[in-house]
Amino acid sequence: MKAFCFVLLLVLAGAASGTIEKRTVGGQTCGKARQYHVEIEAKTGGKTCGGSLLNTRWVITASHCAEQIVTVKVGINVDKSLKSKVKSFFKGEPKENKQVIEVAKQFTFKGEEEQAHDIMLIRLNQDVSPKLPQINLPSSECTRPQPNQQVQIGGWGAKKKAKKPKNMMCASVEMIECNENDKPDSKYHSDENAVMCAFKPGVETCFGDGGSAVEYNNVLHGIVVNKPVDDCEGRIVMLDICRYKDWITKTMQDN
Structure with a gap:
């Protein structure tokens, strides 16, 4: 039994140490960054996306990531103590960290003419632990980052659907002017203000x-909304959270 526990500790310690590798979204593992990251998996079609935990009950993502029954997994990139890793190994993750969400709890932004935008809030079935890391929204005086300024992206994106990277990858990228082809899928409304x-x-x-x-x-x-969503893209297209901040706050308050 002692030998087994020693081997287990070695395995868990190895899993905790990130290694630098060049892959889909940059050349460096995230380490302790992006612990708010959420994984969203569609019930049908094999679609997998990222998202962000805003608070104990709400997740934000792109609309194209859901609009059907999805499984939402939180706390997947949380930096755990060795004690917590051992506990999770034997008891599994808390049930509330993996929830199946019906369409009724998914809220897509719609403009004045009921045109859907590629941004969505997901209301979890039950609160997750307040100890789980969350990401903050911008202040009331929200202004978008300007060209040449650096922003940070990250995810578990893979060149092939069947091969998920071992580590979550992070990178800094530079804001640029969009061209006429830089937009969400044609199913969603797009304009230069968003x-x-x-x-x-x-x-x-x-x-x-x-x-x-x-x-x-x-x-x-921002929220990554590249299209076509299953291809790799060097030019990263995103929606500006400043454009949707009032809607985000009101939706969470009203639901």
Whole structure:
């Protein structure tokens, strides 16, 4: 039994140490960053996306990531103590950290003419632990990052659907001007007041990165909405959280 426990501790310690590897969204593992990251898996179709935990009850992601029954997993990138890792190994993760969410609890933003935008709030069935890391929204004086400024992206995106990277990857990219092809899927409304773009040579968003957060000054400033969503893209297209901040606050208050 002692030998087994020793081996288990070695395995868990190895899992906790990130290694630098060049992959889909950059050349470095996230380490302790992005612990608010959420994984969203569609019930049908094999679609996987990222999202962000805003508080104990709400997740934000891209609309194309859901609009059907989905499984939402929180706390998947949380930096745990060795004691917590051993406990999770034997007892499993808390049930509330993996929830199946019906369409009725998914809220897509719609404009004045009821045009859907590629941004969604998901209301969890039950509160998760307040100890789980969350990401903050911008202040009331919200302004989008400007061209040449650096923003941070990250996710578990993979070149192939069947091969998820071992570690979550993070990268900094530079804001750029969008061109006419930089927009969400044609199913969703798009305008220059909502869409932002970024680029850095060698950095891509790939399958599984849709809906993931774009950080600027350590707060949530964008949601990745690249299309087609299953391809890898060097030019990163995102929606500007400043455009939707009032809707986010009101939706959470009213539901």
